[in-house]
Every structure is written in structure tokens, then in C-alpha cells.
Amino acid sequence: MNTRSNRRRIAVLGIALAAVLPLAACAGGGAEPDTGSSEGGAGAGGTDPDTFTVMTANENPVLEEQLTALSEGACKAENEALPLEHQKVAQADTVQKVTLLASQGALPTHTIAGTALIRPDGDLNAAGLVGDLKAALEGAGTWGNVLPAAASTVEQVYGGMFSMPYQYNIEGIFYNKEILADNGIEEPQTWDDLVDAADTLADAGVVPMTEAGANGWPLTRIMGMYIFRNVGPDAMAAVRDGDAKLTDPEYVAGAQALADFADAGYFGEGFSTRDGDTSSNMFLTGQAAMTYDGSWLLSAINDPERNEIGGENVGFMPFPEVDGGKGSIDQYAANAGAPMIINAEQFGPKVVDWVSCIAENYGQQALQDAGVISGFKVNGDVTDISENTAEIQERIAGIDETVLWFEALMDSKSNSLASTNVTLLTTGQMSAEDYMAQLQASIDANG
């Protein structure tokens, strides 16, 4: 009897102790910054690390290859002063890994991060770990290498120049010139023209527009672009600031337009479970006439093994206007790739040199080697650009004003909800009003 109650007492004590442990963690929790300001606006004010550790996503091998190429070529001197070292992370695990590393004080020098984390009110920035690239590059005199359009997009999305624009993508509708010509369709200038064109194409037995519904965001892009064309380029900023609500009629019209488009079957059969590669292939093998996608598709378009319809047959047009809307057709949707930040605590002079060297040379390196359009100036000659790439580059050079994407300014929970619920919206299981109401409720609760 005695031993049993003793044992029970020990067990209870053990569990109570374990339950109290988090209090100790709480006391020491939160990275206290001792260098750099808490807004990340101190720019280069950190101490150099021993190696230039770079963490990139598994899904993006190009960035790793190009940085390695730079370290052996144009940036050899900087590499000798501070050697490059690569780390990888699966893109879906980014938030988890970065939060963990940051809380242990082991955040790499240059790393991919989550959008919400690096904003001024995000966990990383509030802990003083996000370096200000504009201040650092201006200080080194190399700020001119960042394209103004890219800088503007990065500042719009992240609330400051916190990310290196290794990619600069514009979005629009890629179309099969031959199929459209065969059906007597010209580039649609308005949404109604687009719907009519889709109708004609559907009758001709071709999938009018293919989208990867399994990922969610390709569908919300279309809804978002409708809203930007209908309400104007500040549509989503107004929602973030509370000046407008997603349940306002002009916004619901976007959800309704998407639902109607899907309901008419213009995305093809089984679109809600279609993955990205399948969708791109449907376009590149001529089964679909159009696809709304971004200029990252160029790598597939320029690949003769994947592109069966031929590069000269691929046209690009901006998302059409909406009748009576305040947006205009030349406001392209642009994004600057996944956020790649510099750890403010390690932003010493050697790191600034490395970053400056990247800013000077990455534009030309990536375009020449991998056909990737970045947000950096191309300083030098590039040979053998495909016509499609050249066309996109020309459009980017002529851009005045860009818009972001639908979820760009949302918190991570609402971002997730927008993608998961769009399947229900486009398969008729949720009405446009309900979709917007739920999303607005989430933004109000979490934003």
C-alpha cells in the first residue's frame, strides 16, 4: 500500500514538473536583439559570420546553382573572403524550420523565409533578424542594380526592402496562337470577350483555359485579377487597411465571375485536382488553348522536350479589363519570387560585399545560364535568349504600375483559407457570398 501511493506521488510530481518547464522557456523566450534595430531598418550593422550560409528551397535548384556559379566566377574574391555554404529546406517546411533556427540563434546568413514572418509585424522582423537591403546596398553604392519595378513590388508585399529579387515574374495569359487563329479569336481585351472566346473554344472541343486547381492559388489568381481590374490596383491594400471589405459587391463580383467561369466548364474536366505539371503540359501539348500563369513558365516553354507546340506558337497577353472597372489592362500582376532575406545580426561588411556582388552580376548570370528573369539589372551581354523570354523582358522594362496577387497582403491563416476554399467555390459547393464572407471573417480575426 505504501509503495503504491509513493509511486503515484512520484508520478504526479514528475508530470507536474514537466508541465511547469515551459514557464522556464517562457522566461528566456523571444530572441533579444543586441545588434540591429527591431524594425530591421539598421541595414548593415551586424557582425560577419565565418561562412556565407545560404538556405534555399529544394524546389528551386536554379538559385543554388547560380550562386555557386557566381562564387566560382564573378564573385570569386568575395567568396575567398567569406566562403559560400549551401543548406536546403523543403518549401512547405520553411516557416517551421526558420522559426526553429531563429529561436536557437542559428539562422543562416541568407535564407528563404515565410512572407508573414518578415513583415514589420512578423516574428522574424520583430526579433530584429531581417536586414534592410536598400540601406545596405545604398551604403555600398550598388543599389542601382535593383530594377525599380522589382524594388516596388518587394516593398509592396513585405512592407520594406527585405528580400533579394532573384526572380521577377509577371503574370498573364499564355495562349496557343494557332488554336486561337483557327477559331477566329483575337486577343480578348475585356473579361466578357474572354468568356465569349472560351465559349467558342469549348465548342471546338479544346479546353479553353487550363489551371492547376489542386494548388488553389492558380484559381484565386483569376479571381484576384478580376477584382484588381474591377476595383483598381489598390483593391487588396484597401481590404488590409479596413477601408473596404471582401463582402462588398465589387469584390464578390470577382468570386462570382470565377465561379461562373468554372461552372461553364471552361477549365476542363477534373481541374480541381489537377496538379501544376499536368496543367502546364496540357497547354504545352496543345490540349488547352490558354493558361493563366506567370513568366516562370518560360523555363518549360523554352524547353524543346516539354514544349510540343513550339515557342513561336506561344503568345502572351495581359489579363483583360472589366467593363466599367477602374483598373487598366497594363497593370500586370508581378511578384519577386520567394522571400530571401539577409540575417540582420550577420550583416557585416563582408556580407555586404557579397550581396553587392550578387546584385551586380546575378541578372546576367541567371539569364544567360538558366533563362531566368530576375529583379536585377542585366549588366553585360546575354546571348541566345529565346523570343518568348525577350518578349517578356520587353514588357517588364516597359512596366509603370504593377499589382500584387489576391492573397499577397493577407496573414498566413487567411492565405491558407483562400486556397482551400476556392475548390468549394469552383465546384459549386460554396456560393461567392459565402466564400468572401468566410474569408473576410478570417482576415478580421487574424489580420
Add this chain to the structure above:
Amino acid sequence: MNSIFGDRKTIFILLAPALVLYTLLKVVPVGWSLGLSFFEGNSLRGFEWVGLQNFTTFFTDPAALQSMWVSVFFAIVATICQVALGYGLALLYVFVLRKGSTLVRTFVFFPTVLPTVAVALLFRSFVAVGENQGPVNDIINFFGGESVEVLASTVGTMTTAIAMTLWSSMGFYAVLLYAGLLDIPEEIIESARLDGANGFKLVRHIVVPLSLPILLSSIIFSLNATLKVFDSLLALNGGGPGTSTAPMTLYMYRTAFEYAEYGYGSTIAVILTALCLVFTLAIFRSSRRKAEV
């Protein structure tokens, strides 16, 4: 022998390594998680005491309640079907196939060793539409029907998930219950047969009561395993369409690791554990009542 097991110090020294490892890896994290459920935040932002607020949030959070419903529904339906099917197969092995059951047993058991993610992807392509249409829709088309986009509806996804779980685990329960059925003495079956009990009557009045202990263990085991389902539903359709097939485990994972809210994630874990306990105790209680009667 007795002098070794009689000496408490020796017992402690022999047990200590495994016990320490077990405590550190299992008991401490469970206690830590229980403690975390009264806080809010993550390791980077720091933790803030919120008391029982996480628990009250859980019961007013529609996403959390939906995930709880998905977990419970999946657990109950999958358990009933799995154990019933497994029991039917076990009866088949014992009474119909007898000696020749080894080959059938092996084949039916085989899917159990396959990784659950692989099985989920397999079933996903079974019900696919469009480009690479799967056999299910091919059969429907053959009989003149139109292709059904199974994974675009909650009912379709849930049905596929349950079919998938049954296919991969009925062999396991069949073997488990088969072992239990073998324990029933031949003489009892013989004498029952002599008394005129045959087929269904034999099963209902003799076999089931005698195999009740193993049946109840299987049900408890199955409930606990299916309440914690994660990879099958995630790999099949990402918890979709929307979040209508996202169980509590998936919601907990997303909360803790995608939204970086460790406190609320721990709360969900605690509630899931409590749910498993409730189900287990309920089965125990009902079995004890049966034995007393």
C-alpha cells in the same frame, strides 16, 4: 533467480536505461505539451500565459470543431467496417478455408505492409478524372455513365479514404481475430454442433461470446489508430475539398507548424488525447458490464 528479482536495487538497475529513455522521449514531451496548452506563442516570439483561453477558443472555433467531427466520424465508421470485415474474414479462415487459408491470409495481409502515403496516392489515381483517368471512372464510362470527379466532393473523398483504409488494414484485423478464434476449443464447437447449432446460430451464440475479449481489444486498437489518422487523408486530397476531410491531427499540424502557434496546437493535441481516452474507457466500461451480466 529469485534472489535477482527479489532485490529491488537490481530490478531498478536493469530497468533504469530503458525507463530513462522512455521517460525522456515519451513522458516529458507529453507533460511539456500539456503545459504548453496554457500558453500562446512560439519559440521565436516567446510564450505568453493565457490560462484556459486556448480551450475555450477550441470549442468556439468552427475549423477545430469541423476537424473533430471528421476525426470522430472517420474513426467510428472505419473501426466498424474494419473490425466487421476482419472478423468475417477470420470466420472464413477458420470455418470455411481451414488448412488452405494460409495463402489467402498472406495475400489479404499484404497491403498492411505498404506505406500509407503510397496507398493514398494509389487510390488517388484510381479515382482520377480528366487526363489520366482512373479505372473507377473507366468502369463507369464502360457502363454508359459520365465520369465522376470523386475527389471534388466531401462524400467522395471520405468514401475513398475509408475504402483505402479498409483495403490496407482488413488483412491485419483478420489475422489478429483469426488468432483469437483459434483459441476457442474444438470440443465446444463440436458439442454445439451436436446440439443442432449451425452456421449463423453457431457464430452468434458460441463463437462471438467466446471471442469477445479479442474483439474488444481490436475495437480499442482500431479506434485509437483511426482517431489519429494523418497521412492517409493528407496524401489523398490534402484534407480537401476545402478543409472538409481534415482531421484533428492535420489541423494541429497546420496550427503548430504553418501558423507557428505552438500553444493552440498543443491544446488540440491534448483534446485529441482526451478523446482517445474517452473512447477507450467507454469500450472498457461496456465490456465490463457485459461480463457482469
